[in-house]
Amino acid sequence: MNANNMFELPKLKYSYDALEPYIDAKTMEIHHMKHHQTYIDKLNKAIAGTEWEGKSIEEILANVSKLDVAIRNNAGGHWNHSFFWEILSTGGASPEGELLEAINKSFGSFEDFKKKFEESALGVFGSGWTWLINENGELKIINTKLQDNPLMDDAPVKGVPILGLDVWEHAYYLKYQNKRADYITAFWNVINWQKVAELYGSK
């Protein structure tokens, strides 16, 4: 947020083509510059002149059940995408240490976790997100619809998101068309596991 109390598009820590060939440069550019920017513009417009202008995005999410649906959708859109850019990277790594132990404890193994996450993401009907959340030390996989997330005050399952996948068609359609399963499988190659570990609290 800048001095004018407006939310702003966060800069990516990598270039649009950094996640090739798993997520293509054109998709990244449009997703970041157009889709994410639009959520921000609409959010700024929706809160302008209200008591929510100048409040943090987390504060807005924690009160979203009382707010206009335009604030809900666009505040969710802004938070979710800001989060998504952070947990992506050129990847190549896999979880280790305390995070891996927590995954093994909650899901049996990393392979079992991946399978469950993929099934969950495939099961999102229409537009939404799949999350790995930390709910008081227990890791859970949940789906949310549209731009909802587990930080919203009326979320059916609340927790701290440590990994998330955007399964709106705009996130993959240019490269994968209707083949959401291929996009989900490709996701494993571009995860910033260090960031996920940090969000879990083990780094």
Ligand code: MN3
């Ligand atoms: Mn998106």
